[in-house]
Amino acid sequence: MSIRRITGNVYELNLGKSNAFLIDDEKLTLIDTGEPDSTGLILELLQSIGRGPDDLKNILLTHSHPDHSGSAADLKAITGAKVYMHAAEKKWVEAGYVPKPEQPYFTGMVNRLIYRMFIRDAPGSITPCRIDHLVEDGDWLPIGGGIQAVHVPGHSKGQLAFFFPGAKNVLFAADTCDNLFGLGYSTFYEDFPTGERSLEKLATFDFDVACFGHGKSIMRGAGAKFSRKFIGHHHHSGAHPHPKATVVAGDGQEKVSAPETKI
Numbered sequence: 437m438s439i440r441r442i443t444g445n446v447y448e449l450n451l452g453k454s455n456a457f458l459i460d461d462e463k464l465t466l467i468d469t470g471e472p473d474s475t476g477l478i479l480e481l482l483q484s485i486g487r488g489p490d491d492l493k494n495i496l497l498t499h500s501h502p503d504h505s506g507s508a509a510d511l512k513a514i515t516g517a518k519v520y521m522h523a524a525e526k527k528w529v530e531a532g533y534v535p536k537p538e539q540p541y542f543t544g545m546v547n548r549l550i551y552r553m554f555i556r557d558a559p560g561s562i563t564p565c566r567i568d569h570l571v572e573d574g575d576w577l578p579i580g581g582g583i584q585a586v587h588v589p590g591h592s593k594g595q596l597a598f599f600f601p602g603a604k605n606v607l608f609a610a611d612t613c614d615n616l617f618g619l620g621y622s623t624f625y626e627d628f629p630t631g632e633r634s635l636e637k638l639a640t641f642d643f644d645v646a647c648f649g650h651g652k653s654i655m656r657g658a659g660a661k662f663s664r665k666f667i668g669h670h671h672h673s674g675a676h677p678h679p680k681a682t683v684v685a686g687d688g689q690e691k692v693s694a695p696e697t698k699i
């Protein structure tokens with residue numbers, strides 16, 4: 437459990453089972469809230485950088501899974517922060533119960549085992565939390581000079597990543613992938629081909645730093661790592677490469693052309 441500054445105004449909060457992130461633009465914005473009962477820990481970490489509950493104004497939820505939305509209700513009650521998320525998963529957070537996928541997809545045996553050991557039988561219940569603002573793909577939110585929501589379904593249908601340009605461009609990748617054993621696929625997907633398309637979409641953004649729901653942030657060269665790892669690799673789905681991005685293999689280096697349509 438720790439907090440560390442990863443760019444001028446972004447902090448990574450390691451909450452044990454998952455990460456949350458803090459954007460400091462005088463007011464504070466929290467991205468994700470950890471599992472249920474993380475509120476005390478999050479407020480302690482804020483206090484360690486000299487900030488109090490009243491400073492927290494916004495909570496962005498990347499998706500409904502309890503390890504991310506679990507403490508949203510308590511934090512909102514204590515701080516009065518407004519909660520933002522995508523419409524597709526709002527009903528579960530508001531109902532206080534997040535169902536597991538009927539047929540989760542795993543990219544390998546290790547992920548299948550992790551799911552069986554830690555996720556399959558974990559409770560889906562959280563304290564119900566009312567959502568204040570619905571966020572759609574491409575929306576720019578007036579936080580920290582502007583942060584863009586990117587709809588990235590696949591791991592879950594309403595998942596949002598966030599692109600945050602600044603002195604260093606930061607991508608908050610949520611659970612589209614993780615960095616637990618190096619950059620790799622997430623533990624499970626509801627819909628893997630859709631998840632792959634979401635990763636290709638993220639790889640078209642220009643970012644240096646990447647932040648994950650699980651695993652340490654990548655501090656430099658993250659966009660190039662996403663391109664190498666996730667573009668044009670369809671071992672599992674057999675789908676065709678994403679039409680908007682082209683992989684150009686040169687002298688051992690992969691380069692990705694700009695997408696035809698600016699996202």
Ligand SMILES: [Zn+2]
Nearest residue numbers: 499501591611
């Ligand atoms: Zn998740």
Ligand SMILES: [Zn+2]
Nearest residue numbers: 501503611649
């Ligand atoms: Zn997660």
